[in-house]
Amino acid sequence: MKYRLVDVNNEKTIHQFHEVVRQLYKGDPNFICPLDSIVEGVFTPEKNTFFSHGEACRWILVDENGKLSGRVAAFINSRKAFTFQQPTGGMGFFESVRDKDAAFLLFDICRQWLEERGMQAMDGPINFGENDNFWGLLVEGFMPQSFGMNYNPPYYREYFESYGFAPYFEQVTNHLDMNKPFPERFWKIADWVRQKPEYNFRHFDLKQTDAFLGYFLEVYNDAWQFHENFTPMQKDALVKTIEDLKAIMIPDFIWFAFHGEEPIAFEVMIPDINQLFRYFNGKPTFWGKLRIALKGKNKILTRSRITIMGVKPKYQKSGIESALFWHMDKMMKRFPNYQEVELSWVGDFNPKMRMLHESVGASFAKKHITYRKLFSEQAGVVRSRIIPTDTREMHVSNLKS
Numbered sequence: 159m160k161y162r163l164v165d166v167n168n169e170k171t172i173h174q175f176h177e178v179v180r181q182l183y184k185g186d187p188n189f190i191c192p193l194d195s196i197v198e199g200v201f202t203p204e205k206n207t208f209f210s211h212g213e214a215c216r217w218i219l220v221d222e223n224g225k226l227s228g229r230v231a232a233f234i235n236s237r238k239a240f241t242f243q244q245p246t247g248g249m250g251f252f253e254s255v256r257d258k259d260a261a262f263l264l265f266d267i268c269r270q271w272l273e274e275r276g277m278q279a280m281d282g283p284i285n286f287g288e289n290d291n292f293w294g295l296l297v298e299g300f301m302p303q304s305f306g307m308n309y310n311p312p313y314y315r316e317y318f319e320s321y322g323f324a325p326y327f328e329q330v331t332n333h334l335d336m337n338k339p340f341p342e343r344f345w346k347i348a349d350w351v352r353q354k355p356e357y358n359f360r361h362f363d364l365k366q367t368d369a370f371l372g373y374f375l376e377v378y379n380d381a382w383q384f385h386e387n388f389t390p391m392q393k394d395a396l397v398k399t400i401e402d403l404k405a406i407m408i409p410d411f412i413w414f415a416f417h418g419e420e421p422i423a424f425e426v427m428i429p430d431i432n433q434l435f436r437y438f439n440g441k442p443t444f445w446g447k448l449r450i451a452l453k454g455k456n457k458i459l460t461r462s463r464i465t466i467m468g469v470k471p472k473y474q475k476s477g478i479e480s481a482l483f484w485h486m487d488k489m490m491k492r493f494p495n496y497q498e499v500e501l502s503w504v505g506d507f508n509p510k511m512r513m514l515h516e517s518v519g520a521s522f523a524k525k526h527i528t529y530r531k532l533f534s535e536q537a538g539v540v541r542s543r544i545i546p547t548d549t550r551e552m553h554v555s556n557l558k559s
Contacts, residue, residue, distance in 0.1 A: 159221055159222065159257060159259070159260075160222040161219050161220065161221055161222075161227055161228075161260055161263055162219070162220050162221075162222075163217045163218075163219055163260070163263060163264075163267055164217060164218050164219075164220060164473060165216075165217060166201075166216040166218060166229075167169035171218060172416055174196065174218050174226055174229075175216060175218055175229050176194040176197065176224050176440060177226060178218060178228065178229040178253050179253055179440070180224055181442060182253055182254075182255065184446070185233075186253060186311075187302075188300055188301055188302050188303075188309065188547070189277055189302075189309055190302055190309070190432045190435055190436045191301060191438070191439050191440035192292075192435070192440065193323075193435060193438065193440055193441070194440045194441060197251070197292075197550045199402075199463070200214075200251075200285065200286050200287060200292070201214055201286070205398070206286065206287060206398075207392070207394050207395045207398050208233075208235060208258070208286050208287055208305065208395070210236065210284065210394075211236050211237045211545055212233060212234050212235045212236050212239075212293065213233065213234055213275075213327070214231060214233035214234075214286045215231065215232055215233070215271055216229065216230065216232070216233065216251065217229065217230055217231075217267055218263070219254070219260055219263060219264060219270050222254060225259050226373055227254070227255045227257070227422075228253050228254035228255060228260050228261070228263075228264050229250075229251060229252070229253050229264075230249060230250075230251060230252045230253075230264040230265075230268055231249065231250055231251045231268075232247060232248065232249045232267070232272055232280070233247065233248050233249075233250070234247045234248070234272065234275055234277065235286070236246075238387060238389055239277065239391045241387040242279070242303035242387060242421070243530060243540065244278035244416065244533075244534075245278050245279070246277060246278070246279040246280065246282075246475050246530070247275070247277040247279075247280050248280060248281050248284045248285075248286065248292075249265070249272075249280050249281070249282035249283065249284070249419075250262060250282055250283040250284045250285055250286070250292060251264060251269040251283070251292070252282065252283045252310075252314070253310075254314070254317065256311075256313055257410055258317055258320065258410075260312075261317040261321070262291045262317075262321055265321050266315075268282070269531070272349060273533060277533075278532070278533050278534060279499070279530055279531060279532045279533060280530070280531055280533075281326060281527075281529065281530050281531075281532050282323065282345040282490060282528075283308065283310075283529075283530060285529060288345040288395070288399070288471070289409020289467060290306060290465045291306035291307075292306065293308065293329070293503075293522075293528065294308055294329045294503070294526030294527055294528045295307055295308065295310060295314055295315060295318060295526055295527050295528075296309055296310050296524065296525075296526050297312075297315050297526065297527050297528065298524055298525040299331070299502070299522075299523050299525060300312065300434065300524075301455065301524065302387055302432065303524075304430040304432050304461065304463045304500050304502065305430050305432040305435070305463060305522075306463075307331070307433050307502060307503075307526075308526060310364050315527075316435075318529050319529075321531065322531050322532075323529035323530065323531045324496065324528040324529060324530060325470050325527050325528075325529060325530075326527075326528050326529060326541060327357060327502070327505045327506055327507050327527075327528050327541065327542035327543050328505065328525060328526070328527050328528075329428060329502075329503040329506075329507040329525065329526040329527070329528065330503060330504055330505075330507050330512065330515075330522065330524075330525050331500060331501065331502035331503045331504075331521060331522055331523050331524045331526075332363040332500075332501045332502075332504075332515045332519055332520035332521060332522055333498055333499070333500055333523040334498065334499040334500075334501060334518060334519065334520040334521075335497070335498060335503070335519075335521070336487075336490060336496065336497050336498060336499060339555050340487065340517060340518055340519060340547075341381060341429070341517065341518070341519050342485070343517075344480055344483075344517050344518055344519075345480075345484070347477045347480040348477065348480035348481050348483060348484035349484065350477065351476065351477035351478060351480060351481040352481040352484055354361070356418060357415060357416065357478070357481065358415075358418075359413060359414070359415050359416070359482070360412070360413070360414050360416065361409055361410050361411075361413050361414070361485070361489065362366060362409040362410075362412035362413075363409060364404075364409055368461055369399065370414065371393065371397065371400065371524075372421075372518035373398055373414055373424070374396060374421075374424055375391060375393060376421050377414075377421050377422065377423060377424050377468050377469070377470055378391050378424075378468055378470075379391060379469065380470045381423075381468035381469055381470055381471065382468065383458065383471070384471070384545055384546060385456075385507075385545060386507065386542055386543040386545075401555070403428060406427070406428060406429055406494070406549075407428055408429060408493070409472060410489045411426075411427040411428065411429075411462060411486070411489065411490075412424070412425070412427065413424050413482050413485050413486060413489075415469075415473075415478050415481065415482055417450055417473065418475060418497070420468045421480070422469065422472070422473045422478065423467075423468060423469040423470065423473065423478045423482060424466075424467065424468060425464060425466075425467045425479075425481075425482045425483075426464065426465050426466045426467070426487065426498065427462050427463065427464045427465070428462065428463055429459050429461075429462050429463075429496075429537070430433075430461040430462060430500065431459075433458050433459050433460065433461065434458060434459070445478070445544075456495045457495065459495060459496065460496060460497045460498060461496065461497070461498040461499070461500060462490075462496050462498075462499050462500070463499070463500040463502055464500065464501050464502070465501060465502065467479070467482070468512070474510070476511070479514055480517075482497070483518060486499075501515050501520050501525070503526060505528075505542065506542075506544075507542045507543060507544050507545055508544075508545050509544065509545070510545070528542075
């Protein structure tokens with residue numbers, strides 16, 4: 159079968175880029191099509207702040223009869239690309255028919271585009287944005303995915319690995335059954351911490367959005383400082399994220415911890431709106447909205463997703479995470495339709511967060527892998543660096559030095 163790559167650069171090819179997934183996943187009961195408008199926002203400079211320090215390109219693949227056979231995108235985040243041993247770009251939004259030749263053509267065009275721009279490696283499948291959405295290849299847990307989580311057929315893994323992609327890190331997602339009590343020891347720690355007078359806890363308040371964005375940035379840029387190739391989050395990217403989330407967020411689901419007036423930790427949880435999007439097939443329609451209205455939104459929404467959680471190193475090992483979960487659990491009792499919380503995702507480079515998932519009694523649900531392809535055969539594959547478990551001690555040591 160002969161294939162041809164086509165640049166996505168006009169209304170017709172943009173439509174085809176989104177149509178690829180509807181054709182490839184037709185009949186798959188586990189697939190929930192992301193809204194075209196959300197995916198398109200990734201490739202729109204006016205909507206994606208990453209274009210201020212990067213670039214992206216995308217293609218569709220058609221066979222000799224003109225039938226859509228795949229799609230892919232490549233991108234460079236210049237703030238991060240040159241922080242690795244080899245300058246590293248990204249590829250994502252990969253879809254392919256079950257044909258290795260088709261898949262390899264899509265990989266090849268990404269590699270060519272990235273090499274022309276000085277890259278020596280590519281990660282994938284990833285997003286041209288933050289890693290909370292569209293990140294990693296699903297390899298275990300082929301179930302309906304939550305909002306922002308990638309879904310793909312099992313055969314993609316063989317294509318990635320036979321092309322020469324090697325695992326850079328693994329991402330595990332766990333599920334927490336809200337009908338089961340938290341482990342007693344965890345609850346005792348939470349109760350002990352939340353009653354300490356020096357700590358206080360507040361949920362997000364839309365009327366004080368700017369203040370809470372400041373709290374988030376302060377905690378994030380401190381808590382993530384020991385992550386490999388860390389680059390501080392910029393306020394403009396965070397403002398855009400909040401604007402996107404306003405339509406679906408429940409402020410009571412987003413919690414911050416303070417020591418006095420100092421922000422020291424946060425937990426961000428959102429409703430899993432994929433439970434609504436499954437009725438739209440990528441495009442909100444009258445019939446899809448009618449089905450939701452007839453069923454009742456509260457009966458459809460039964461799961462939430464914790465997308466990110468962080469604690470300043472100085473306050474780690476103090477039980478703050480437990481107290482945040484205590485407040486989350488108390489608040490969720492006001493929303494009894496939510497029966498499950500997805501804890502997604504935690505990388506194998508973050509053993510402390512994995513231990514936290516275990517301590518709350520969460521159970522394994524699925525695993526994604528972020529792969530890296532080195533363009534030089536002489537270069538050795540290196541896994542993502544493990545975040546030290548003693549970051550609190552490292553923080554104290556840095557203050558003394």
